[in-house]
Amino acid sequence: MGSLKQFIKDVRNANTLAKERSIITKESAKIRTQLRNDQLEISKRRSNIQKLLYLYILGEKTHFGQVECINLIASDNFINKRLGYLAAMLLLKNENPDLLTLITNLINYDLQHSNKYIVALALTTMGDLCNAELAIDLYPDVLNILNKRLDEPYLIKHSLFVASEIILKAPQLIIQFTNDGLIGKIIKNYRNRSLRTLSNCTHGVLLAVLQFMKICLLQQKQQKQEPGKEFSEEEIQDFDETIKRNFTPLIPELMEILKTCHTNSFEPEYDVNGVSDPFLQVALLQTLTLLFSSNLDVDVLKNDLQYLLTNIATTNETNNRGFSVQYETVKTIFILDLDPSLRVLGVNILGKFLNSKDSNNKYVALNTLLKVVPIEPETVTRHKKFIVRCLYELDPSIKRRSLELIFAIFNKSNAGELISELIKFLSQSTESDKGLMLYIVDNLLDLYFDSVNNTHTTFLSEADQFIMIVALLKYCGKFIYFDRLSDILLIVNNFKQTETKKKLTVELLSKLINKGKDNKKEDDDYYYYYYDNNYGWKLISCWCCGEYGDLIHNEFLDDQLVSFLTSLNQEFYSQSNMHMINYILTSCLKLSIKIADKQNIEKLRQLIKSHSMDANLILQMKANQFLVLFNEPAHVKRGILDVMPAFSKNVATVGVKNNGNGLSYNEDSVSKGNYKTFNNKNQQTDLLLDLLDDIPANDTTSALANDVSASTADMNGISLPTSSIELYTSKDYCLKIYGNITSIADNEANLDIFIQNTATNNRKGTNLKIFIAVSKHQKVTLGHLSDTIIPSNNGGMVKQKVRITGEGKLKLRVRLQFLDETNNEKTIQFDYKFDEKL
Known part of the structure; x- marks a missing residue:
């Protein structure tokens, strides 16, 4: 057998996959054979294990070398022991716990x-392989090192890091690791002789101490949130007392160290490009944040902390090392909810990050500003110029965060300016930005409604x-989902000024009717890109043609309007798009009373008649009904086919109240179909009674979307935010439900619910309905549901917007109803409690 170096060369020089596989297979067989030889020289055993580690890196099977790792660890030779421990950390990682008992x-x-x-x-390996059983068996040895070898900072550093891992794996050992027997001597020693001047207290030890403190504080917080899970209430109380006794006296010392980081007297060996040990500064800020937020009765020190943070925040840093410290400072300011002037300073720091050339800084700033908006909306809005500039970054994640922040700062005063910027962005977008374009459409329409x-009024004038x-249809019309097109129709229908309706109709129809008028290639290309394949533009144009045909006589001839509808009929009937044909038939019927030329009226009648024997039964019935209406007297037709009245978009709601004798329902209105409002008198809904039968509830909302059966929307436009958390997993129906809180402030929370298909066999659900219940002190309103069809592709998602107002803990009971691929009704129900409160 050759050396490791030769083995690596052979693998790399293999010119085919088969040859590489042959070399690896032969070498694995040789290693396996030699490891069985008890008389093999130790140097060759070491070489075999080295090759085995290389095979591990290549993803090959290495289980046959696990026992040999343990043999090397048992050797007295340091070189063998070092290699054995390294191999154990790699080859025994995530293996059967029984193997760990051997070590x-x-x-x-x-x-x-x-x-x-x-x-x-040994400490390093223990920390890496540590599980609950290993932690319980070996923690006394770690305690012994911390108690008896204080004069060796190298070991103290490793021991504290391992102690942190032990606490994570076996929380029941927290009390042992937080009493005076473990860290009492270390903390007391540091307290008597300042951490800054203790000769044995290197920065490595400081970082280990801070890591240990952070883990203890985080575990304390978690146990308080879930009492009884690991500790009894008495144990939690004892633990709190231990934390206060050991950690509180250290706060002034930690603040002094942080202050020293910004003086010339700080040790130059820890300087990183002009910044004094940024790693230590970040760790200090994180630990101080936890200490001040852990109810340790340290409010008297808050003024000193605010002064210190002000000094750090006003330091003019121009590199990533300094930015990391300033970013952690900003997080501390907002987590502890410090002085308003400090919060403004924190937002300004994030604004400086937005103007950085580094994409990572921009992403971090945008992500943090999203969380800060509810606290300092006006201050964040001042940086809208830099926020908008991030729209034109190459990184799609920065674009997405920028869009989210733009809509977070959207208000009446800046609506016109921000919409202009969004339209400019849409005009420069390509099909690769489809997801972002649909995100803009959804949010603009949601903001409008x-x-x-x-307020019973909109923040936009009719001109805006x-x-x-026009911009949404031009740039996004080929992508917009049908339910969003219905929203656009609703806005158009509710225009108060006739002139605006006329102007829009002319704008839409002129691009389609005057196609290729100049007969120039560049004009044809421009038309094809924006209008020819633009389903949304054509649908709205068709609707406006029938609804407002009488307003555009001076701009278009009757022949042109009739020819336009005829060409649309030919185009979409060849595509078997029956949904569009329905719109065309309605427009034909409505246009027939708005033009005077009898020849063109007859053409419209013939177009409708051409579908009277259609294979599609619904289309056939509609065409025959329209023909009957076509033959009615003119005054009857005008009464029936008059312009649509103004409508409001209502979310389907059923009010619920507790009258002391169970649940009863208030009279309310339910919105169904295309925004037709019905009075809901004495509504009885067994489903909601079932949903709320075991929790007190104040309000439930059912998302009943428009009929989108003809929609072929691509759900890949919906992406799951990185901050989302998994609420529920249904293995039976291959669905995962995620939740993402977009904002929470002033007794109001806004969140998105995502339903993701995880099936690999093209399973999908249709006729999706979502019901949500909250506690009696809260009210829930469901906004836009992206689709009633759960996409069949693996990873496809449906998105539901939710708004909750009131007070108390944020907890939901969610019920999903849908039809599976065999049209059988399925139901999923679960409860979830968020950490956040209203």
Whole structure:
């Protein structure tokens, strides 16, 4: 057998996959054979294990070398022991816990070794492989090192890091690791002799101490949130007292160290490009944040902390090392909810990040500003110029975060400016930005209806609405889902000024009717890109042609309007798009009373008649009904086919109240279909009674979307935010439900619910309905549901917007109803409690 170096060369020089596989297979067989030889020289055993580690890197099977790792660890030779521990950390990672029991005694022996480097190897391996059983078996040895070898900072550093891992794996050992028996001597020693001047307290030890403190504080917080899971209430109380007794006296010392980081007297060996040990500064800020938020009765020190943070925040840093410290400072400011002037300073720091050339800084700033908006909306809005500039970054994740922040700062005063910027962005977007374009459409329309529902007026003038609609249709019309097109129709229908309706109709129809008028190639290309394949533009144009045909006589001849509808009929009937044909038939019927030329009226009648024997039964019935109406007297037709009245978009709601004798329902209205409102008198809904039968509830909302059966929307436009959390997994129906809180402030929370298909066999669900219940002190309103069809592709998603108002803990009961691929009704129900409160 050759050396490791030769083996690596052979693998790399293999010119085919088969040859590479042959070399690896032969070498694995040789290694397996030699490891069985008890008389093999130790140097060759070492070489075999080295090759085995290379095979591990290549992803090959290495289980046959696990016992040999343990043999090397048992050797007295440091080189063998070092390689054995390295191999154990790789080859035994995530293996059966029974294998780890083989190494327990060896680690126990080495933890008591006189050579500190051997002890450090054992500690490192223990920290890497630690599970609950190993932690319980070996924690006394770690305690012993911390108690008896305080004069060796190298071991103290490793021991504290391992102690942190032990606490994570076996929380029941927290009390043992937080009493005076473990860290009492270390903390007391540091307290008596300042952490800054203790000769044995290197920065490595400081970082280990801070890591240990952070883990203890985080575990304390978790146990308080879930009492009884690991500790009794008495144990939690004892633990709190231990934390206060050992950690509180350290706060002034930690603040002094942080302050020293910004003076010339700080140790130059820890300087990183002009910044004094940014790693230590970040760790100090994180630990101080936890200490001040852990109810340790340290409010008297808050003024000193605010002064210190002000000094750090006002330091003019121009590199990533300094930015990392300033970013952690900003997080501390907002987590602890410090002075308003500090919060403004924190937002300004994030604004400086937005102007950085580094994409990572921009992403971090955008992500943090999203969380800060509810606290300092006006201050964040001042940086809208830099936020908008991020739209034109190459990184799609930065574009997405920028869009989210733009809509977070959207208000009446800046609506016109931001919409102009969004339209400019859409005009420069390509099909690769489809997801972002649909995100803009969804949020602009949602903002419009939210403003109307909340204030009975919109933040946009009709002129601005006109510009917005034309832009959305032009740049996004080929992608927009049908339910969003219905929303656009609703806005158009509710225009108060006849002139605006006329202007929009002319704008839409002129691009389609005057196609290729100049007969120039560049004009044809421009038309094809924006209008020819633009389903949304054509659908809205068709609707406006029938609804407002009488307003555009001076711009278009009757022949042109009739020819336009005829060409649309030919185009979409060849595509078997029956949904569009329905719109065309309705427009033909409506246009027939708005033009005077009898020849063209007859053409419209013939177009409708051509579908009277259609194979599609619904289309056939509609065509025959329209023909009957066509033959009615003119005054009858005008009464029936008059322009549509103004409508409001209502979310389907059923009010619920507790009258002391169970649940009863208030009279309310339910919205169904294309925004037709019905009175709901004495509504009885067994489903909601079932949903709320075991929790007190104040309000439930059912998302009943428009009929989108003809929609072929691509659900890949919906992406799952990185901050989402998994609420529920249904293995039976191959669905995962995620939740993402977009904002929470002032007794109001906004969140998105994502339903993701995880099936690999093209399973999908249709006729999706979502019901949500909250506690009696809260009210829930469901906004837009992206689709009633759960996509069949693996990873496809449906998105539901939710708004909850009131007070108390944020907890939901969610019920999903849908039809599976065999049209059988399926139901999923679950409860979820968020950490956040209203």
